[in-house]
Amino acid sequence: MSALSRRRILFGGAAVGAGALLTACTSNEPDNSAQVNTNTDASANPNAAAGEKVIIGFSAPAADHGWLAAITNNAKAQAAAYSDVEFKAVESGTDAAAQRAAISTLIAQKPTVLVMLPADGKELDAAGLEAMKAGIPVINLDRAFPSRAAFRLQIKGDNFGMGTAAGHYIGQQLKAKGVTNPIIGEIPGIDSLELTQERSEGFKIALAEFGFKVANRRPAEFTADSGQAAATALLQALPKMDALWNHDDDQGIGVLAAIKQTSRSEFFMVGGAGSKAAIDAITKDDSVLKATVTYSPSMASSAISLARLIGQGKGMSDLVELQVPQEITLASETITKDNAAQYAKLGF
Amino acid sequence: MTTQTAPPEAPAKQQRRKLDENTLRNLGLVGVLVLLIVVGIITKPDLYSDPTWVKNNFLTILQQASAIGVVTVGMTFVIIGGGIDLSVGAIIALAGVWATTLATQSYGAGGMIFTALVVGIAVGLVNGVLISYGKLVPFIATLAMLVAARGLAAQISGKQTQVSANDTINSLASERLLGIPLLVWILGLVVAAGWVLLNRTTFGRRTVAVGGNPEAARLAGINVKRHTMLLYALSGLCCGIGAIMLTSQATSAQAAMANLYELDAIAAAIIGGTLLSGGRGTIIGALFGVLVFSTITNLFAINNLSTEVQNMVKGAIIVAAVLIQQFRYKSLTQLFKR
Numbered sequence: 077m078s079a080l081s082r083r084r085i086l087f088g089g090a091a092v093g094a095g096a097l098l099t100a101c102t103s104n105e106p107d108n109s110a111q112v113n114t115n116t117d118a119s120a121n122p123n124a125a126a127g128e129k130v131i132i133g134f135s136a137p138a139a140d141h142g143w144l145a146a147i148t149n150n151a152k153a154q155a156a157a158y159s160d161v162e163f164k165a166v167e168s169g170t171d172a173a174a175q176r177a178a179i180s181t182l183i184a185q186k187p188t189v190l191v192m193l194p195a196d197g198k199e200l201d202a203a204g205l206e207a208m209k210a211g212i213p214v215i216n217l218d219r220a221f222p223s224r225a226a227f228r229l230q231i232k233g234d235n236f237g238m239g240t241a242a243g244h245y246i247g248q249q250l251k252a253k254g255v256t257n258p259i260i261g262e263i264p265g266i267d268s269l270e271l272t273q274e275r276s277e278g279f280k281i282a283l284a285e286f287g288f289k290v291a292n293r294r295p296a297e298f299t300a301d302s303g304q305a306a307a308t309a310l311l312q313a314l315p316k317m318d319a320l321w322n323h324d325d326d327q328g329i330g331v332l333a334a335i336k337q338t339s340r341s342e343f344f345m346v347g348g349a350g351s352k353a354a355i356d357a358i359t360k361d362d363s364v365l366k367a368t369v370t371y372s373p374s375m376a377s378s379a380i381s382l383a384r385l386i387g388q389g390k391g392m393s394d395l396v397e398l399q400v401p402q403e404i405t406l407a408s409e410t411i412t413k414d415n416a417a418q419y420a421k422l423g424f
Numbered sequence: 425m426t427t428q429t430a431p432p433e434a435p436a437k438q439q440r441r442k443l444d445e446n447t448l449r450n451l452g453l454v455g456v457l458v459l460l461i462v463v464g465i466i467t468k469p470d471l472y473s474d475p476t477w478v479k480n481n482f483l484t485i486l487q488q489a490s491a492i493g494v495v496t497v498g499m500t501f502v503i504i505g506g507g508i509d510l511s512v513g514a515i516i517a518l519a520g521v522w523a524t525t526l527a528t529q530s531y532g533a534g535g536m537i538f539t540a541l542v543v544g545i546a547v548g549l550v551n552g553v554l555i556s557y558g559k560l561v562p563f564i565a566t567l568a569m570l571v572a573a574r575g576l577a578a579q580i581s582g583k584q585t586q587v588s589a590n591d592t593i594n595s596l597a598s599e600r601l602l603g604i605p606l607l608v609w610i611l612g613l614v615v616a617a618g619w620v621l622l623n624r625t626t627f628g629r630r631t632v633a634v635g636g637n638p639e640a641a642r643l644a645g646i647n648v649k650r651h652t653m654l655l656y657a658l659s660g661l662c663c664g665i666g667a668i669m670l671t672s673q674a675t676s677a678q679a680a681m682a683n684l685y686e687l688d689a690i691a692a693a694i695i696g697g698t699l700l701s702g703g704r705g706t707i708i709g710a711l712f713g714v715l716v717f718s719t720i721t722n723l724f725a726i727n728n729l730s731t732e733v734q735n736m737v738k739g740a741i742i743v744a745a746v747l748i749q750q751f752r753y754k755s756l757t758q759l760f761k762r
Contacts, residue, residue: 094542101528101539102580138578141680145583267731292728300585300674301681305488309725312484315477326585326678333675337598353587 123385123393126160130387132380133187134165135179136217137195141298142326143349146373146424147193147217154377161384172199179203183210188387189228191379193217201226215383217376228386230403231379233371235271237408238323239278241369242346245410246319247286249344249366258318259291261310261343263303263331265324267295275323275348291317296327303330311335317343325351325368332357335364350411352423359416367412373424375406446706449697452748453712456741460719468726481722483605487597489718490611491516491669492688493711496696497618498662499689500710504622505655506635506702507562511551511569512663513685514577519543519667520677521577524586533592540671541664547573548660552653570686577679585678588671596672607669614665618707631655635702691738692717695745716741 132155139145148165155163164187168178172195182190183206190212194200197219204214204226213228221227250258262279264272272295283289292313296306303322311317311334322331325347335345347354347368354368382400385391391398411419465472472478495512502509522528523540531539547569554565588594599606622628633641634651642648666685671677694700695716696709717738724734 095546098522098539098542098546101522101525101531101535139583141583141678142585292725294725295731297680297683299678299680299683300676301670302683304674305721308484308488309721312481312722313471313726313728315471315474329585329587329676330674333594333597333673337673339598 121393123390126158127388127390129160129162130189130384131162131164131185131187132383132387133182133185133190133212134163134192134380135168135175135182135190136193136376137168137175138170142351142424143324143371143373144193147376150373150376150424151191151380154380158380158384160388161380163380168195170195172196175200176203179207183207183212186210187212189213189215189383191215191217191376191383193376194219194221197221213383213386215379215386217379228402229379229382229400231375231382231406232404233375233406234408235274235371236278237405238348238369238371239275239280240282241278241408241410242321242348243279243282243285245346245367245369245412246321247283247288250288250318251286255318258288259314259316260288261314261317261320262290262293263306263310263320263322263327264293264295265298265327272323279321296324296330298324298327300327300330300333303327304334305330307331307334308338311338311340319343320345320364321348322346323348325349325354328354328365332363332365340364350409350419350423352420355411355416355419355423358411358413359420361413367410370406370409370411370419370422372406372409372422374422378404446697446709450706450709450712453696453709453716456716457712457719460716460723464723464726467723471726481726483608485715485718485722486608486611487605488721489714490605490607491666491673491682492685492692492717493611493714494614494662494669495659495666495685496689496692496710496714497614497707498659499686500693500696500698500705500707501618501622501631502562502655502659503690503693503698503700504635504702504705505631505652506638507555507652507655508566508690508700509551509656509659510563510566510686511547511573512659512666512689513682514570514573515544515547515660515663516667516670516682516685517677517679518547518573518577518580519664520671520681521581521586521679523667524588524671524677525580529588529590533590536588536590536593536671537668540667541661544660544662544664544667545657546660548657548663549653551660552656555656556649556653574679581677581679583679585676587676593668593672594675596669597675607673610665610669614662615707615711622707627651627654632703635699635704637703688714688717691742695742713745 134151136144136148139148152163155161164185166178166182168175175195179192190207192214201221201223204216204221205223207214208225214226216227216230218232220230220232246260264276266272280290292310294306294310296302320343322328322345328347341364343364344366345364347365348371350368350370350372354365357363357365358368385400392400499509499512519540522543523536528536528539551566551569554560555562596606601609630646630651633646634648638648670682692713693710695713696706698705698710720734720737
């Protein structure tokens with residue numbers, strides 16, 4: 077009896093102790109990598125002066141990926157930088173159905189403008205139309221709606237352009253080195269996504285301009301552990317490689333780990349998206365990662381700025397037009413050691 | 425294998441039948457592995473002609489099978505015990521994320537490993553308590569845990585990828601002992617421990633008894649509820665070990681890691697001859713199941729074939745394995761009845 081209770085006290089005590097220690101272990105430093113447009117000097121930019129109050133509704137799918145998380149953080153930070161903007165975000169779940177419900181709630185709150193990154197452009201087309209019909213201009217972030225009437229402005233990245241940028245960089249580097257028949261590897265993200273196919277298509281076409289082609293292609297899932305698995309398989313399949321394009325810097329953490337674990341260094345690697353870690357690694361120049369092509373979540377910051385202008389009925393001050401244009405596609409830029417310092421503040 | 429579940433047949437005969445059946449099945453799986461490697465040799469003779477590459481390739485196959493292999497050992501116990509654990513991928517993600525927060529990392533490698541193991545066991549215990557004492561169906565309880573644990577992992581990580589800055593943890597994946605990767609040693613130890621636990625201890629015999637016929641096990645004096653709970657805790661512990669292995673391989677952890685590990689682990693256990701309804705299964709078979717999947721991945725990679733086809737082949741192998749087992753089980757039982 078007494079032995080039993082002593083054992084129970086011991087186990088109980090250990091459990092409570094472990095629990096206390098573990099709860100203390102969940103703290104993380106606050107994320108302060110949000111991108112804020114610094115162009116808020118009213119004397120240089122007449123649009124920066126506080127104007128009419130604008131309520132901006134915001135909806136993006138719940139993120140389990142750094143890029144999506146950065147989208148939401150950027151939007152929030154950019155809105156906070158304006159004194160005349162009120163920011164209303166709703167948690168929008170992980171799928172289209174949940175987001176549709178979230179957007180209905182948002183519309184009922186009658187924001188001046190609605191900024192939305194749909195979980196799926198096709199499935200949320202109706203939600204865009206509904207908001208537009210209610211007289212709320214919709215700003216579509218990144219994933220396009222099929223109906224032209226479902227948005228006032230679309231701002232997106234260029235997946236095809238990312239592929240061509242990576243292909244051109246790799247082609248030029250290999251040509252400069254005088255490699256005639258290079259072995260090129262590719263690690264895309266989730267292969268069934270349209271954006272992955274566009275990136276790969278752009279890559280293929282750009283490489284073809286140099287007469288090069290991809291020797292092996294192993295898709296990952298935008299996560300570091302899947303990147304490690306894909307890269308390990310790819311490195312095993314190609315005992316010698318000249319260049320590697322990895323579509324996504326987040327999964328690139330795993331790709332770089334796999335390269336380190338196999339002690340390979342005979343090739344150079346190009347990343348994708350432009351994460352802070354990737355830009356740091358390119359600056360330091362201590363790994364095979366020599367460049368990354370951007371698909372920047374800074375578009376969320378720009379979307380908020382443009383939403384404010386649309387809400388106030390203003391145009392972009394550098395353009396002649398009195399209203400904001402309807403479509404903006406960001407260029408995919410190539411970050412190398414030479415220009416990494418400039419991009420440091422845009423990394424996510 | 426156990427006297428508790430044996431139908432009224434001569435125990436010796438029962439023992440031999442089971443043994444033969446297990447050996448046969450494992451031989452079949454070895455045959456599949458050999459076949460896959462032969463296909464590799466035929467399709468890529470240039471790669472297979474280099475002995476260093478061949479040695480590296482086998483070690484790579486083993487290393488890539490190590491984390492999922494450890495998880496499959498825990499899963500095999502749960503399934504033999506008559507349950508199912510759909511939350512293993514989510515537990516790995518939660519344990520991995522919890523072990524790589526800045527606060528945990530400040531305690532060093534020991535703190536990180538301790539955290540992963542304790543989180544794994546704790547989540548497994550919650551599963552076990554819900555199933556044993558809350559009387560939830562395992563499928564529902566662990567499905568709920570799958571969603572909830574990934575949710576908590578996303579909450580803790582702030583949806584970011586948490587990079588491990590700990591060199592000890594990160595080097596686990598590149599460290600070798602006697603020329604064999606450390607992760608493969610860990611897999612070997614876990615498999616050996618699992619084999620002993622299942623085949624040489626009362627815990628193992630009780631597991632088979634509980635899975636085979638819980639009512640009979642209860643009448644035989646086994647605390648079925650407590651035992652079931654412990655099985656899920658064991659699965660959670662394996663997930664904690666797997667989380668450390670995967671974190672060291674990826675040098676990071678995030679809420680979406682170990683995606684669909686539950687399906688891979690269940691499939692490997694089933695291919696290895698574990699009965700989904702419980703009461704029967706082997707650890708060695710499960711290990712072979714994992715290796716078959718890892719070898720297929722490798723074969724498709726060296727031939728640059730698309731992963732879509734790979735998934736179809738995986739599916740076909742699962743169906744084929746179960747069909748063959750049913751056929752062989754029936755024909756064997758008939759053979760010995762004669």
